Structures are given as structure tokens and as C-alpha cells.
Amino acid sequence: MTSDQHSGGDVRAVQAGDDGRVTIFDTTLRDGEQSPGCSMNQEEKLSVARVLDEMGVDVIEAGFPASSVGDFEAVREIARTCRTARVAGLARARPSDIDRAWEAVQHANRPRIHTFLSTSPLHMQYKLRMEPEQVYENAVEAVTHARKLCDNVEFSPEDGTRTDRDFLCRVVEAAVKAGATTINIPDTVGYTVPAEFFELIQDLRNRVPNMDRATISVHCHNDLGLAVANSLAAVRAGARQVECTINGIGERAGNAALEEIVMALQTRRDVLPFHTGVDSHYITRASRLVSGITGFTVQPNKAIVGKNAFAHESGIHQDGMLKNAQTYEIMTPESVGLTRSTLVMGKHSGKHAFKSKLQELGFELDDKELNDAFKRFKDLADHKKEVFDEDLIALVDDAVLRHNDRIRFVSLGIHCGSDQPQTAELTLEVDGERTSTSVTGNGPVDATFNAVQAIWPHDAALELYQVHAVTEGTDAQAEVTVRLNEGGMTVNGQGADYDTLVASARAYVNALNKLLVKREKAATPEQQAAAASSVA
Ligand SMILES: CC(=O)SCCNC(=O)CCNC(=O)[C@H](O)C(C)(C)COP(=O)(O)OP(=O)(O)OC[C@H]1O[C@@H](n2cnc3c(N)ncnc32)[C@H](O)[C@@H]1OP(=O)(O)O
Ligand SMILES: CC(C)C(=O)C(=O)O
Numbered sequence: 001m002t003s004d005q006h007s008g009g010d011v012r013a014v015q016a017g018d019d020g021r022v023t024i025f026d027t028t029l030r031d032g033e034q035s036p037g038c039s040m041n042q043e044e045k046l047s048v049a050r051v052l053d054e055m056g057v058d059v060i061e062a063g064f065p066a067s068s069v070g071d072f073e074a075v076r077e078i079a080r081t082c083r084t085a086r087v088a089g090l091a092r093a094r095p096s097d098i099d100r101a102w103e104a105v106q107h108a109n110r111p112r113i114h115t116f117l118s119t120s121p122l123h124m125q126y127k128l129r130m131e132p133e134q135v136y137e138n139a140v141e142a143v144t145h146a147r148k149l150c151d152n153v154e155f156s157p158e159d160g161t162r163t164d165r166d167f168l169c170r171v172v173e174a175a176v177k178a179g180a181t182t183i184n185i186p187d188t189v190g191y192t193v194p195a196e197f198f199e200l201i202q203d204l205r206n207r208v209p210n211m212d213r214a215t216i217s218v219h220c221h222n223d224l225g226l227a228v229a230n231s232l233a234a235v236r237a238g239a240r241q242v243e244c245t246i247n248g249i250g251e252r253a254g255n256a257a258l259e260e261i262v263m264a265l266q267t268r269r270d271v272l273p274f275h276t277g278v279d280s281h282y283i284t285r286a287s288r289l290v291s292g293i294t295g296f297t298v299q300p301n302k303a304i305v306g307k308n309a310f311a312h313e314s315g316i317h318q319d320g321m322l323k324n325a326q327t328y329e330i331m332t333p334e335s336v337g338l339t340r341s342t343l344v345m346g347k348h349s350g351k352h353a354f355k356s357k358l359q360e361l362g363f364e365l366d367d368k369e370l371n372d373a374f375k376r377f378k379d380l381a382d383h384k385k386e387v388f389d390e391d392l393i394a395l396v397d398d399a400v401l402r403h404n405d406r407i408r409f410v411s412l413g414i415h416c417g418s419d420q421p422q423t424a425e426l427t428l429e430v431d432g433e434r435t436s437t438s439v440t441g442n443g444p445v446d447a448t449f450n451a452v453q454a455i456w457p458h459d460a461a462l463e464l465y466q467v468h469a470v471t472e473g474t475d476a477q478a479e480v481t482v483r484l485n486e487g488g489m490t491v492n493g494q495g496a497d498y499d500t501l502v503a504s505a506r507a508y509v510n511a512l513n514k515l516l517v518k519r520e521k522a523a524t525p526e527q528q529a530a531a532a533s534s535v536a
Helices: 003-007 042-055 069-081 095-105 121-128 132-149 165-177 194-207 227-237 258-267 280-294 315-323 351-360 367-383 389-400 444-455 500-522 525-531
Strands: 023-026 059-063 086-092 111-118 153-158 182-187 215-220 241-244 407-415 422-430 433-441 461-469 478-486 489-497
Touching (some): 023 215, 023 258, 042 069, 042 280, 069 086, 132 153, 165 194, 182 194, 182 241, 194 215, 227 241, 227 258, 280 389, 351 389, 407 444, 407 500, 461 500, 478 500, 489 500
Parallel strands (some): 023 059, 111 153, 153 182, 215 241
Antiparallel strands (some): 407 422, 461 478
16 A cells, blocks of 8 residues: 555645645634534633634634624634734625724734625525625635735635636636635535545546635535534545534534644644644643633533543443553553642642642633632632542632623522522622622522522523532532524533532523623714713
């Protein structure tokens, strides 16, 4: 078997100087943020961008600047902050969107405008209500306009995998001629399969005469669970940029997961002779940060970053691991930033050990955050025999990532049991002002949520209430997820505490804070100005 047969693909160089380096384009802050229920404020987006920049992601798609004032400002701040990563802003194929994207990214060390327009028959006819020739002209105009502003322009023919092949080749050729430096082929609805996508990318390379003047990129959705497989097939066919997100979050079933792409390329270089610039040791930290901010818990069996990804429970596996870890591990936990714990944390631990433990777990906190988290840790350690790593992660996510919230949990007292009525005595701080109330309900959770409603009236409907124990035992911390829906806007809130009801109140309050962010993003500039003077 030749090495080419072995890799099952076309691994010849795609351009002069091609050494198999794959550009990692992270869209956690744009497509990831489009996940239903996920909304990040500016500071949260910045903290994710900082980690992505540090870990060596090549391009950060920071948002869609024309979509709201809040997103515009977040993209602008990220552009000003990132040191090495290129910062991209997404724009529809309209001059006003493109101008807005440029306004947001222009101060980046390395800016990019990413403009897109659907090319599939379905999208053109029903969504855009445009004829193919109008779409062709519009795509050329958009890229031409973007190139007048920025020398690095990406063009995406949206729904590319369901586009007529001849038309796709024509549009791509014209976009490259107009100055697009990257051509991104999106599998917008996660429809393609690996062999088909391989053939599509190869076909573009063979048929589009000027294809070698632009980098081919792919953007795969996970509707059939094939996003990573499709992306890797495309790389073998000559794509040199992969668009992906941390933990695979994104529209519907999500996008290709960054950690899976990076680790597949790193672990299987023998059959996938490509490499990225990402330092894989940052993966766990980035995953936990995104999960904490979005409230999207990572499923335990998720590849690379799931809680069980490096856990071995059955005897034969444990025996093999003790004899040689490679028997059941194809990569080391250390390579993705998981450290084997050396410090045991308990109520006698001091702040130095606490800080060092958090660093081991991938958290870098400022002094205020550290003090807040330490206070919560001491309180937890007083109520729990052993404080595990999972407890600390839940606690830090809860204590630290919320410090800019406008509505804050202060205290909760509950009267519950078989005596009626169940009553919640709740104190919240709203924009710095404390309010207390005492409210009844059908059970302690209902009473707690009624109390939140009494202090901060709102119309959002509760869609999900979920409790899970962070570790085993009756003294385990509870991690609660609450999903609210207000006029079609969904948000997920999370809260953790050794008291399930306090965790519930924290989760509800967290969801309300996210709703405030989402409302702000959805508002027009005039509505935003009016809202600035009143929270509710
Ligand atoms: C596949 C993807 O992920 S694409 C990115 C999706 N991301 C988002 O939508 C970000 C959040 N979106 C928003 O904030 C809003 O949709 C906005 C601000 C972008 C636009 O809001 P509105 O002006 O109210 O338009 P609305 O969203 O209802 O409809 C979209 C309009 O854009 C048009 N459109 C859609 N895609 C494109 C495109 N790539 N280029 C040009 N026009 C487009 C649609 O045809 C429709 O036009 P119409 O109003 O003439 O019918
Ligand atoms: C804007 C494009 C790249 C996109 O998100 C998609 O097609 O899924």
C-alpha cells in the first residue's frame, strides 16, 4: 500500500509552499453564539477571545456586527484586544453590513471581512427571492466592496453543499476574481457525507481556474453527526481552513468541534499529514470557559473534553492502564490540558493552595474573582467532606463568570416540608439595590421562583428546570439549569451550590441576566438608550 492509498486521499500540495498547515477559524463567538439559549455579553465574549488568541487559533470570528449594537461593540473590543489571531466580522452581502463589519474589525492587528450569500436553489428562491444571476452579481459586488476596505476577505456561498455544481463553480471563480482571499464552502444544514464532500472540494480545485489564488475553507454543521468527519475529508481534498467551535456549539446540532479537529490532526498525523498552530494544552480550559459562560454542559462521553473522555472504570481497562496507559488511551490527558491532581482541597486549605489548584484546572482569576471564589470555596468546604475538582469548576463558573450581572442573588430562606404553605424568603440585589420578599408556592422551588418574579416581574416562561449532582453523595453540590423563553428568545441559566434551592435561585437569576443581554442585543439603538435608564 502506498502512503497515498493509506491515507485514502489526495494529499498533494494545494498551492506552492503548502506544507499541510491548516488554518483554524473559530466561530464560537458567532455561529456558536447562535445556539438557541446561548447568549454572551461583551465581557464574556472577550474572555473567550483571549483564550482563543492565547491558544493559537488563527482566525476568531468575533460576531456579526450589523446584528446589534451590543455585538458590534463586542467585535470591536475583541479586534482591539487580540494580539495574534486574525479577527473576522460576518456580514450579509449588503454594503451597510459590510461597512459595519469593517468599522468593527478595522483596528485589529489582522482584520478580515467575511461576507456570505446563499447559492442553493431553495435559498435563492424562497429565502432571498432572487434569480441566480442576481445572486451572482450581488456576490461579486459584495466581495468587490469588501476588498476596497480590507485586504483579507472571505466569501461563503451559503448552503454550498446543496448548490448546483456548475453555478457554485461560477460564483466561486467570480468571487476569487473580485478579490476574495478565502473561499469558504459551508455545509449549512449538515447534509453532506464525507466521500461526497471530499469529491466536492476536489472538484472545485479541478474546475475553478483561479482556485489556487484563494484558501479553501469549510464550515460544517453537525445535523447528521458528521461535521468533523466532513471537515477532515475536505482537508484531505485540499481545504486549508476549517471553521469550528469550542465544544461543537452552534446553530441546531452545532458545528465541527475545534478540539476534535485539532486532536484528530495531532493524533493521526500518520494518515492525516496536516498540522495546526493550536496549542492543544489549552483545550480543556477553553472548553470549561465556554461551557461555564453559555450554560451548555458538555455531555460526559463527548470526545476530548467530556468528563469520561479519559476515565477508565472497568477492571480489564484499569489493569491495562496500570501496565501501559497506551493500551486504552490514544492521547494523553495532559496533551489537552488535563492535569492529574496533586493538591487535595478541603476546609483547611489556604488561598495559595486554592489559587494554585485553580491554575492547575486552567483558571486564571484576577484578585477580586479569586477572593469571591475563595469565600464560596470555604463555605462549601464547611458543608462538604471532600471538595473535588468538579466542585471547584462548578463553583468558579458560578462565582466568577457572574460578577457583572445586574441582578444578583443575596440570600434565600425556605420553609418547606409537609406543613403548608411552602414559603421562600428571598433577597436580591438589582442594580446595587437590595430588595427582599416572602412568597408562597406549590413546593419550595415554585415558591423560590415566585419570589424572583415578585422582586423582578417578567413575562418569560420557564421551559426547563433540571438538577444534577456535581459529584456523588448526599453532600454533593447541585448544579441547576433553568431555561426561560421570552417572545421566542431562549436563555439558559446555571447555578451551583450545596443547597439545591439556592442553586435553583442562582440559576433562575443567571437566566434573567442572560435575558437582559439578549434583550439588549435584539433592541434598536433607540430602545437600547431607553433601556439604559431602567432595568426591567
Ligand atoms: C447560516 C448562518 O448562520 S447566517 C448568519 C445568521 N446570523 C444571524 O442571523 C445573526 C442575527 N441576525 C439578526 O440580528 C438579524 O437577522 C439581522 C440584523 C441580520 C437582519 O434583521 P432584519 O433586517 O430584521 O431581517 P430578517 O432577519 O428578518 O431577514 C433577513 C433579511 O436578510 C436577507 N438576507 C439573508 N441573508 C442574506 C445575505 N447573505 N445577503 C443579503 N441579504 C440576506 C433576507 O433575504 C431578508 O431580507 P428581506 O428583509 O428583504 O426579506
Ligand atoms: C455564514 C455561513 C458560513 C454559515 O454560518 C453557514 O452557512 O452555516
